[in-house]
Amino acid sequence: MNTAPVIPGIPATIPVLIAGGGPVGLSLAALLAHYGISSLVVEADPSWCEGSRAICVSRRSQEILGWVGADRSVVAKGLPWVGGRSYFRGTEVLHFEMPSEPSERFAPMVNIQQYYIEQYAHAAALRAGGAPVLWSTRLRSVTPRASGVRAGLQMPDGSTRTLHADWLVACDGGRSTVREQLGLQFDGMQYEGRYVIVDIEQDTRRTVERLAWFDPPSNPGSTILMHRQPDNIWRIDYQVADHEDPAEAVKPENVLPRVRAHLDMIGETAPWRPLWISMYNAKCLTLGSYRSGRVLFAGDAAHLVPIFGVRGLNSGLDDAGNLAWKLALVLTGQAGDALLDSYSSERLLAARENIAFGAKSTEFMAPPHHGFALLREAALRLATASPALRALINPRQTSPIEYSGSPLNQADCGAAFTGGARAGTPAPEARLRAERGLLHMTSLFGSGFTALYFSGGARRPPCLQDPRMERGSGAAALRLLRVAPSGEADEHTVVDELGQARQRYDAVEGTLYLIRPDGYVLCRWRDIAQTPAQIGPALERALRGTP
Numbered sequence: 001m002n003t004a005p006v007i008p009g010i011p012a013t014i015p016v017l018i019a020g021g022g023p024v025g026l027s028l029a030a031l032l033a034h035y036g037i038s039s040l041v042v043e044a045d046p047s048w049c050e051g052s053r054a055i056c057v058s059r060r061s062q063e064i065l066g067w068v069g070a071d072r073s074v075v076a077k078g079l080p081w082v083g084g085r086s087y088f089r090g091t092e093v094l095h096f097e098m099p100s101e102p103s104e105r106f107a108p109m110v111n112i113q114q115y116y117i118e119q120y121a122h123a124a125a126l127r128a129g130g131a132p133v134l135w136s137t138r139l140r141s142v143t144p145r146a147s148g149v150r151a152g153l154q155m156p157d158g159s160t161r162t163l164h165a166d167w168l169v170a171c172d173g174g175r176s177t178v179r180e181q182l183g184l185q186f187d188g189m190q191y192e193g194r195y196v197i198v199d200i201e202q203d204t205r206r207t208v209e210r211l212a213w214f215d216p217p218s219n220p221g222s223t224i225l226m227h228r229q230p231d232n233i234w235r236i237d238y239q240v241a242d243h244e245d246p247a248e249a250v251k252p253e254n255v256l257p258r259v260r261a262h263l264d265m266i267g268e269t270a271p272w273r274p275l276w277i278s279m280y281n282a283k284c285l286t287l288g289s290y291r292s293g294r295v296l297f298a299g300d301a302a303h304l305v306p307i308f309g310v311r312g313l314n315s316g317l318d319d320a321g322n323l324a325w326k327l328a329l330v331l332t333g334q335a336g337d338a339l340l341d342s343y344s345s346e347r348l349l350a351a352r353e354n355i356a357f358g359a360k361s362t363e364f365m366a367p368p369h370h371g372f373a374l375l376r377e378a379a380l381r382l383a384t385a386s387p388a389l390r391a392l393i394n395p396r397q398t399s400p401i402e403y404s405g406s407p408l409n410q411a412d413c414g415a416a417f418t419g420g421a422r423a424g425t426p427a428p429e430a431r432l433r434a435e436r437g438l439l440h441m442t443s444l445f446g447s448g449f450t451a452l453y454f455s456g457g458a459r460r461p462p463c464l465q466d467p468r469m470e471r472g473s474g475a476a477a478l479r480l481l482r483v484a485p486s487g488e489a490d491e492h493t494v495v496d497e498l499g500q501a502r503q504r505y506d507a508v509e510g511t512l513y514l515i516r517p518d519g520y521v522l523c524r525w526r527d528i529a530q531t532p533a534q535i536g537p538a539l540e541r542a543l544r545g546t547p
């Protein structure tokens, strides 16, 4: 094959081509670079996205961004929040809080504009030494080959170039060219109810929380959501009546009076100016598989979920976190490509759950017909009358999804656990003391496999007596950490002085957990003194990607 570069500085054959430099494509590029895999991102636009899209970034997403050091910028710029309030007509009917505690690493949610996430992910990819982005370059054609894909690119000057990529990851959003080129179609449905999305700039000191009004006096019959964002920006989403013409509904002369009425109603009287107006309607769509030969799908190219419950960008980052280590292992010949089928099955299961939750939220936020509107009104009236019934209107925000039935999950070994985290669930958070000070368990993940050995005595379990079991770098690295109840921390020991880890992992002396690079539990042994932990075979099974 001719490997002469057709694009200056880019080899004619590359390991991974990422179509789309949105939040998912850029995060995937950063994660792959972190594992030493170079990729090329092609992005049709000249830079990060403009306007108002995702704003609520979950704790899990912050953890994933943390694997490549992008969490610090998110935390520095973003506005953290833990709960919200809902009002029905003039009355507060709900004040909810998401699980959180002072020792937590991240707030359950941070408000930050999507373009900042893209910018920070891009910076992380560059820091990790990889992932050039070809801006203003559009992927036009995809020809699958046994050994990869041939990709036709339209360059910024209008010329065309062809590249060979061993793997193509489609992160090119809801209108994916890759999907269309392969003749693949979404399954699912789209809701009729429309929301106007407005960003305004206004100075405010209001607490950061999710605010929702149903049938407010400022805009009778409508539903309004408000979120504070960095840079003194409010995001205001409101529901448009069915009979309204969508083109008319986004005209400033129709939008601004509604916004003004609402700001007046809630007492936000500082001067303001509009920055962005667009229209949104909810979709629940997914591909039936996220792998087609050497092509993988992630983010909105793979699935579209409603914005209510904020599962779009957040689930796309989870796709990237799940895919990066598997692709790195396959590309370095350390795993068979069946491991990538588990990417598809795990994330498809997640998308289906996200769609189910998102559909419920949409039916509440934008009732698709009169029956749902009546049910919602009944729930809101009940919540007004009886605080005990307020759970009925509690919006379920995104949370990490259990990969039940995944081919990677391995059965518990030895005596039964009564709790903790079973295979296929995210390894729980805990605050620990390490050699260099306090750290959180989740900050230990994202760089290969981790064996957590709960022991107040022995430093190493017998199965890991041979230090060669601890492997070097990259996604296949294995790191052993002793979780001691007390004593001194050192390079290989963290101290669980609050007892959080023991309790959340249901650990006793001798318990061992094997954690995947994406922070999910692979398998666990209740007491390895009684059931010798076969770490090597467990890892091999995982790398094969089959049960």
Ligand SMILES: Cc1cc2nc3c(=O)[nH]c(=O)nc-3n(C[C@H](O)[C@H](O)[C@H](O)COP(=O)(O)OP(=O)(O)OC[C@H]3O[C@@H](n4cnc5c(N)ncnc54)[C@H](O)[C@@H]3O)c2cc1C
Pocket (backbone or CB within 6 Å): 019, 020, 021, 022, 023, 024, 025, 042, 043, 044, 045, 049, 052, 053, 054, 055, 056, 057, 114, 137, 138, 139, 140, 171, 172, 173, 174, 175, 176, 177, 178, 197, 280, 298, 299, 300, 301, 307, 310, 311, 312, 313, 314, 315, 316
């Ligand atoms: C109003 C609104 C509010 C939202 N709020 C939230 C929220 O609070 N939290 C949340 O989690 N999610 C939210 N979402 C969803 C979130 O914005 C998306 O899920 C997220 O953008 C998906 O990221 P992505 O990288 O998969 O796709 P995109 O962001 O769509 O990026 C795809 C990229 O691919 C590029 N591209 C497309 N075709 C080609 C091509 N042929 N060649 C090269 N490049 C191409 C595009 O230019 C784009 O940059 C919201 C969405 C909307 C519309």
